[in-house]
Structure formats: C-alpha cells, structure tokens
Amino acid sequence: MMLAVKVHKRDAERTRRMLMELGALARGYAVKREGAFVFFPVMRPVEGFELIEASFERLERRPHSYREVVEVPDEVRPLLPSSFDIVGDIAIIELPEELMPYGRAIGEAILKAHRHIKAVFAKGSAVSGEYRVRELIHLAGERRTETTHRENGIKLRLDVARVYFSPRLATERMRVFRMAREGEVVFDMFAGVGPYSILLAKKAGTVFACDINPWAVRYLEENRKLNRVSNVIPILGDVRGIAGQLKADRVVMNLPKFAREFLREAITSTKKGGVVHYYGFSHEEYLFGEHERIILETAEELGRGVKILGRRKVRPYAPRQFNIAIDFMVL
Numbered sequence: 001m002m003l004a005v006k007v008h009k010r011d012a013e014r015t016r017r018m019l020m021e022l023g024a025l026a027r028g029y030a031v032k033r034e035g036a037f038v039f040f041p042v043m044r045p046v047e048g049f050e051l052i053e054a055s056f057e058r059l060e061r062r063p064h065s066y067r068e069v070v071e072v073p074d075e076v077r078p079l080l081p082s083s084f085d086i087v088g089d090i091a092i093i094e095l096p097e098e099l100m101p102y103g104r105a106i107g108e109a110i111l112k113a114h115r116h117i118k119a120v121f122a123k124g125s126a127v128s129g130e131y132r133v134r135e136l137i138h139l140a141g142e143r144r145t146e147t148t149h150r151e152n153g154i155k156l157r158l159d160v161a162r163v164y165f166s167p168r169l170a171t172e173r174m175r176v177f178r179m180a181r182e183g184e185v186v187f188d189m190f191a192g193v194g195p196y197s198i199l200l201a202k203k204a205g206t207v208f209a210c211d212i213n214p215w216a217v218r219y220l221e222e223n224r225k226l227n228r229v230s231n232v233i234p235i236l237g238d239v240r241g242i243a244g245q246l247k248a249d250r251v252v253m254n255l256p257k258f259a260r261e262f263l264r265e266a267i268t269s270t271k272k273g274g275v276v277h278y279y280g281f282s283h284e285e286y287l288f289g290e291h292e293r294i295i296l297e298t299a300e301e302l303g304r305g306v307k308i309l310g311r312r313k314v315r316p317y318a319p320r321q322f323n324i325a326i327d328f329m330v331l
C-alpha cells in the first residue's frame, strides 16, 4: 500500500501537474481510476488534498537502448554496436566475433528495449552471390524471417533470409521518386521485392521490374497486390535477356557490386533523353571518377552520349568505402 492523493476526475490533470511541480508524485506507477475519482501515488503527505492508502501497479520502464540492459562482461561492452537494422518487426545486428558468445543475451536485450521487435538475428556473412543475400543467425525471439516492412508510405512483404533488402536506402528511394515524372516508363533492372518499383508506380505509367531471384519476384507480386499498384510488371529472369527489348524514360540499376557489367543493358534500354540511376561501390579516394569513365566509354561504344546530372554518396558500407549514386541522362 502507498500514500495517495484522491481527487475528482475533473481536477485530475491540474492535480497531476501540481504534484509534479511539488516533486511529490511517485514515479513508475500507473495512476488509478475508480468511478468519478482518480488516485495519484505520492512520496509524502501533500497539504490541501484528501490523502488515503492505496495499492498501485508498477509501470515497466523501457530502456532507451538495449545496451542499458544487456548483460555482457565489461571487457566486451565497448564492442556493443550502437545501432542495427530493423526490417518490419525483425532486428538484424552485426556483431564482432568477440560478441558472438553473448548473442542470445544481446538478442533478449533488444527484444526488451523495443516492443515492436519480435525476432533478432545476427549477420552470419556478407551479402553474396547473384541474389545478394546473407546468412542469418537466430539470436532471440521468434524463429521467423518473413515480415512486412513499411517505408515511404508503402508496405513491403519479404523474407530477410531469401531476398535482398536494406532499410537504409529508403531516403535514396524517395529521392529518385521525387525526380520521377508522371506517366513515364520505368525499368527497375534489379527490382528485389520492389521498394523502388512499387514507390515509382505511384507516378509512372508502367514499371517493368526484373529480378533473377524467384523469391524476390514472388514477393514483388505480393507487394503489387498489397499496395494496389497494377502498373508494375514483374519479370523473373536474367535482365540480360530482356534489356534492349524495351525503352524506358527512367532506368534504376540497384546492383552496386556488379552495376558496371550491366551498363550496356541499361543504356540500350533508355530512351533518348531518359535518365539512368546508377549505383556503385567506391573507395573514398576515387568516389565517382572511375564509374563515370566506364559510363562514358560504354555509351560511346553504343554510339550514345551521356550527360551527368548528379552524383552523391548514398551511405558508407565498409571502412572508407561508400555506396555511391550517379544519375545520368542518355542522349
């Protein structure tokens, strides 16, 4: 039982403010309501109020960061990452080798600190292979890899173990969306589950969305329905097989590791005056130069001209390495 102030509900808000100003309100308890009355737990008697004894439920305080509650030896504590990716209700964290033995404790702490996270995985490898997926190691919570992610006003259903998806590109996708024009034809060469395609479909006339990973195309189809965008045309297969057969106003090349190998396909699929959004990886010492040289050379070989419209660092992806973007117009 605790000491409590009893007031009529019409005076509740005024009383709460007054008790806080006096520093008398006991924190960490749920305020109680009974009929027309409200009861505030207090730490000492407060003059001018009706005082009674009452019991209160404790409020569970959520930590601001999982690092506040995780139990790991002091010597590895400085290695705890300050952030992690959240895809839908799944957290994916990159742990150094020294922290792997404490993976379960770290996973449990993340679940404790973030109510909406239901499963935690550690990155088990770098993104690799044609499908650009990585191994994941289950740390805590549900053993589930399928989720629904929300970004830029769209919903994306996906399986983090079977397809590529990075929530860190949301701002970049919005940037491309802002550059898009009403009614244009878009060619998303490496569409994944559709974060560019579904978003661009809100402006475009038609979006051709290609991917070689059958799981990605399965989710792309689901996401088309989920977001009610009928103007996205999913294409399962190697983009080399279809490039050049269609002509687009806007081409998205989000395969940074191998983008330069697909420049021919991108340029031959772009209408005169159309725009290509090219992504690559670069060391900080040669951010754009090498990529631009290859873009210009490839265009020249194809008898086309190129005008660079913009270049930017999208995000760091390794020490001194960046994911870069170059927008260029094909003439």
Ligand SMILES: C[S@@+](CC[C@H](N)C(=O)[O-])C[C@H]1O[C@@H](n2cnc3c(N)ncnc32)[C@H](O)[C@@H]1O
Residues within 6 Å of the ligand: 130, 131, 132, 164, 165, 166, 169, 189, 190, 191, 192, 193, 194, 195, 196, 210, 211, 212, 213, 216, 237, 238, 239, 240, 254, 255, 256
């Ligand atoms: C880096 S992911 C990007 C996915 C998506 N654009 C996004 O932002 O989440 C690259 C995608 O390209 C696909 N891919 C790789 N090689 C391909 C090819 N030759 N033809 C078509 N798709 C390919 C992979 O399966 C993968 O889904």
